[in-house]
Amino acid sequence: MPADPKLKLVASTPSPQEGGGDNATAHHEPSLYARREPVCPSKVDGRFRRFKWAVMAFCLAVYWGTPWLRWDRGPWAPNQAVLIDLAHRRFYMFGIEIWPHEFYFVAGLLIMAGVGLFLVTSAVGRAWCGYACPQTVWTDLFQHVDRLIDGDRNAQLALDRAPWNARKITKRLTKWAIFLAISFATGGAWIFYFADAPTLQREFWTGAAPGVAYACVAVLTFTTFWLGGFMREQVCVYMCPWPRIQSAMLDEKSLIVTYKDWRGEPRGSLKQAAKVREGRLPGAIGDCIDCKQCVAVCPTGIDIREGAQIGCITCGLCIDACDRVMGQVGRERGLIDYCTLDDAEHERKGGAPKSLVKAIFRPRTLVYLGLWSAIGLGLLFMLGQRTRLDLSVARDRNPEFVQLSDGSVRDGFTIKLRNMEDRPRDTVLSLEGLAGGVIYTDEMDAAAAKPALRFTVPADTTMRLRVYAVVPGDDARPQPFAFHLAAVARPGEAPAQDRVNTEFSAPQAQ
Amino acid sequence: MADKRIDEPTGVETVGHEWDGIEELNTPLPRWWLWTFYATIVFAIGYVVVYPAIPGRHAASAGTAGWTSRGALAKDLAAADAARAQTRAAIAATPVEKLADNPQLLRAAIEGGAAAFKQNCVQCHGSGAAGSKGYPNLNDDDWLWGGDIATIHQTLEHGVRYPGDEQTRTSQMPAFGRDGILTAAQVQDVVSHVRVISGQEKASASSARGAQIFADNCSVCHGANGEGNRTVGAPRLNDKIWLYGGDRATLTQTVTYARQGVMPAWGQRLDPVTVKMLAAYVHSRGGGEALPAATPAPDAAPAAPATR
Numbered sequence: 001m002p003a004d005p006k007l008k009l010v011a012s013t014p015s016p017q018e019g020g021g022d023n024a025t026a027h028h029e030p031s032l033y034a035r036r037e038p039v040c041p042s043k044v045d046g047r048f049r050r051f052k053w054a055v056m057a058f059c060l061a062v063y064w065g066t067p068w069l070r071w072d073r074g075p076w077a078p079n080q081a082v083l084i085d086l087a088h089r090r091f092y093m094f095g096i097e098i099w100p101h102e103f104y105f106v107a108g109l110l111i112m113a114g115v116g117l118f119l120v121t122s123a124v125g126r127a128w129c130g131y132a133c134p135q136t137v138w139t140d141l142f143q144h145v146d147r148l149i150d151g152d153r154n155a156q157l158a159l160d161r162a163p164w165n166a167r168k169i170t171k172r173l174t175k176w177a178i179f180l181a182i183s184f185a186t187g188g189a190w191i192f193y194f195a196d197a198p199t200l201q202r203e204f205w206t207g208a209a210p211g212v213a214y215a216c217v218a219v220l221t222f223t224t225f226w227l228g229g230f231m232r233e234q235v236c237v238y239m240c241p242w243p244r245i246q247s248a249m250l251d252e253k254s255l256i257v258t259y260k261d262w263r264g265e266p267r268g269s270l271k272q273a274a275k276v277r278e279g280r281l282p283g284a285i286g287d288c289i290d291c292k293q294c295v296a297v298c299p300t301g302i303d304i305r306e307g308a309q310i311g312c313i314t315c316g317l318c319i320d321a322c323d324r325v326m327g328q329v330g331r332e333r334g335l336i337d338y339c340t341l342d343d344a345e346h347e348r349k350g351g352a353p354k355s356l357v358k359a360i361f362r363p364r365t366l367v368y369l370g371l372w373s374a375i376g377l378g379l380l381f382m383l384g385q386r387t388r389l390d391l392s393v394a395r396d397r398n399p400e401f402v403q404l405s406d407g408s409v410r411d412g413f414t415i416k417l418r419n420m421e422d423r424p425r426d427t428v429l430s431l432e433g434l435a436g437g438v439i440y441t442d443e444m445d446a447a448a449a450k451p452a453l454r455f456t457v458p459a460d461t462t463m464r465l466r467v468y469a470v471v472p473g474d475d476a477r478p479q480p481f482a483f484h485l486a487a488v489a490r491p492g493e494a495p496a497q498d499r500v501n502t503e504f505s506a507p508q509a510q
Numbered sequence: 511m512a513d514k515r516i517d518e519p520t521g522v523e524t525v526g527h528e529w530d531g532i533e534e535l536n537t538p539l540p541r542w543w544l545w546t547f548y549a550t551i552v553f554a555i556g557y558v559v560v561y562p563a564i565p566g567r568h569a570a571s572a573g574t575a576g577w578t579s580r581g582a583l584a585k586d587l588a589a590a591d592a593a594r595a596q597t598r599a600a601i602a603a604t605p606v607e608k609l610a611d612n613p614q615l616l617r618a619a620i621e622g623g624a625a626a627f628k629q630n631c632v633q634c635h636g637s638g639a640a641g642s643k644g645y646p647n648l649n650d651d652d653w654l655w656g657g658d659i660a661t662i663h664q665t666l667e668h669g670v671r672y673p674g675d676e677q678t679r680t681s682q683m684p685a686f687g688r689d690g691i692l693t694a695a696q697v698q699d700v701v702s703h704v705r706v707i708s709g710q711e712k713a714s715a716s717s718a719r720g721a722q723i724f725a726d727n728c729s730v731c732h733g734a735n736g737e738g739n740r741t742v743g744a745p746r747l748n749d750k751i752w753l754y755g756g757d758r759a760t761l762t763q764t765v766t767y768a769r770q771g772v773m774p775a776w777g778q779r780l781d782p783v784t785v786k787m788l789a790a791y792v793h794s795r796g797g798g799e800a801l802p803a804a805t806p807a808p809d810a811a812p813a814a815p816a817t818r
Contacts, residue, residue: 035541404652
């Protein structure tokens with residue numbers, strides 16, 4: 001690299017002053033701590049900026065709107081479309097209701113989200129960082145507030161350097177108040193995913209909401225205010241593990257924002273370019289006019305012309321800025337553009353630019369896509385297969401059986417009838433394969449024992465029963481049998497049932 | 511050795527070490543990280559002041575908040591008591607035979623009884639209430655003194671043959687062999703008879719002799735056919751359940767020396783609500799009986815050989 005005379009290397013972080021000699025560091029120790037350089041990106045317009053607007057509008061609308069969507073589930077279940085009901089251990093998502101024992105669906109979704117990140121990285125590089133990550137979306141939002149209150153980049157930089165006079169204090173307080181309002185709206189919306197939104201909102205403003213709701217809002221308001229308003233790109237550079245993981249995942253076929261140095265270097269102003277053209281200056285001149293617009297619009301404050309780096313979230317705003325300048329000076333767009341390392345090498349050698357579609361659909365991406373789709377289809381299949389009536393049986397182990405005075409033997413069971421539908425259901429619990437056996441519960445008289453018992457299981461509830469099964473002395477021997485649970489089907493309804501195999505314990509035959 | 515140099519692409523100094531060609535940049539930490547570190551130190555100082563922190567010879571420093579782990583436990587226990595207070599008050603206000611009218615309250619009483627049982631009763635009756643030799647199995651349908659909830663409550667409250675409680679369940683089986691009432695051969699004959707009526711042996715000459723001895727000596731309490739008598743706590747002998755054992759050796763010992771099982775009067779040791787909950791739990795173990803339709807006045811004084 002150092003041999004390449006076209007590349008001008010610029011230090012991005014505070015570095016020791018260049019001395020006269022080669023070994024310049026010996027007499028100047030660098031500070032161990034670096035002050036944050038203010039990042040005041042200027043306004044820009046272009047295709048990626050418009051795409052970013054669209055993604056931001058979509059993400060914020062989903063975040064703020066989702067809890068207010070209603071979904072009619074009948075009188076026995078909440079009518080909120082998306083609800084994580086921690087108190088009752090239910091997760092509602094439109095037509096799907098997930099019970100705690102079905103949490104593997106959520107685990108599956110999380111695995112899909114993980115593979116999805118791999119898929120997106122493989123296809124379009126750090127697109128998650130550049131467009132959809134909450135840190136990016138809220139930082140972007142807050143930077144718009146910066147421009148609204150303080151003005152564009154230069155005004156912001158000037159204000160940052162200005163002394164703390166009345167004007168600066170007013171502007172800062174106004175801006176922070178808006179930050180706080182956005183943060184409160186952000187933190188406030190979170191809690192509505194965990195309880196009925198209209199009710200909780202009413203309770204929230206009347207002071208009747210649970211303490212945890214207020215604490216949650218306070219914490220999330222603070223983190224939004226701090227991370228979005230002040231930490232911003234430092235979260236990406238210093239705190240977030242994802243950029244580190246991504247640097248391991250990117251390869252020479254990954255789309256990254258590339259400054260096409262073979263086209264841009266050596267940099268020179270329009271005047272220099274004119275002189276070179278007229279032969280008044282020797283050598284060649286590249287397309288980059290060194291206007292630093294790419295640096296000015298960067299939300300993380302880097303110079304993309306130094307090459308791919310951890311601070312680059314590939315949001316494409318520098319592409320917009322450069323395209324505009326190239327248009328103004330009458331040069332071809334795409335001096336900075338999405339490009340893979342392979343294609344960059346190809347173009348450097350004079351090859352024609354390749355289609356992005358080819359870069360996106362490559363074997364690695366297709367493998368991820370296949371894996372991601374397989375998990376998704378598997379989850380959908382399991383969702384279609386699951387039953388909404390469930391029986392679970394736990395045999396008493398102490399004592400295993402009880403000898404009754406007439407010679408019959410009794411076993412105890414803890415039985416759970418799970419009605420996962422949002423309506424009460426009549427069910428019949430019966431014995432299968434236990435000759436002469438009868439059952440009764442601890443709330444019944446033993447004399448009322450029958451081979452089958454009827455229970456009405458309330459809507460969306462697990463009913464816990466202690467059930468005793470009695471077998472007459474002649475048949476009382478250790479043997480397998482099954483409990484069978486059937487819902488009493490209403491006309492036109494598919495029958496629902498479940499059975500659990502278990503063992504009857506009894507003294508071994510003499 | 512440290513060989514610091516400026517890394518050309520980044521312009522940052524290296525730390526001067528090198529591992530197989532891999533070097534590390536000495537990138538400065540962000541300044542806010544330093545402030546965060548100072549903030550944790552300030553927090554730690556505050557923590558040391560507010561909470562017990564500095565160990566002393568006998569105790570740690572108290573801390574201005576006065577927090578102790580024992581105090582926190584006491585607070586948690588008090589909160590748990592407060593949470594249960596309403597249910598306990600409801601149980602206290604409900605006569606034990608009326609508990610079943612309120613299924614929710616009965617369920618609470620059973621759960622509470624299960625907890626109290628584990629603390630007070632498992633030592634003799636076992637953790638599954640299955641008993642052991644000499645200690646009745648509470649799961650089955652055989653009851654010495656009666657298996658409806660009111661009777662179980664009475665037995666729990668006053669105990670069995672428990673000195674110091676006027677209303678304790680009391681009866682005494684004579685030691686037929688030891689005291690010379692029956693000869694050893696007669697004891698064997700009675701044992702034969704008992705084993706016949708309980709379906710363990712076929713009738714024999716010995717059991718025929720024993721039947722007469724049984725009618726003369728045992729039927730007063732155990733009934734003509736060995737059906738037992740709950741008023742005096744005389745076990746039923748013609749069933750499959752044995753408290754001490756139904757084999758010849760054990761029965762011989764029982765008839766020779768008699769048995770005198772004892773249970774404490776729990777009314778003296780536990781609060782009334784806990785005793786009620788224990789009664790509900792024992793009654794729920796599968797052998798509980800319905801209350802007698804028309805309850806006659808529960809006779810406190812047993813009619814039979816109550817010698818105390």
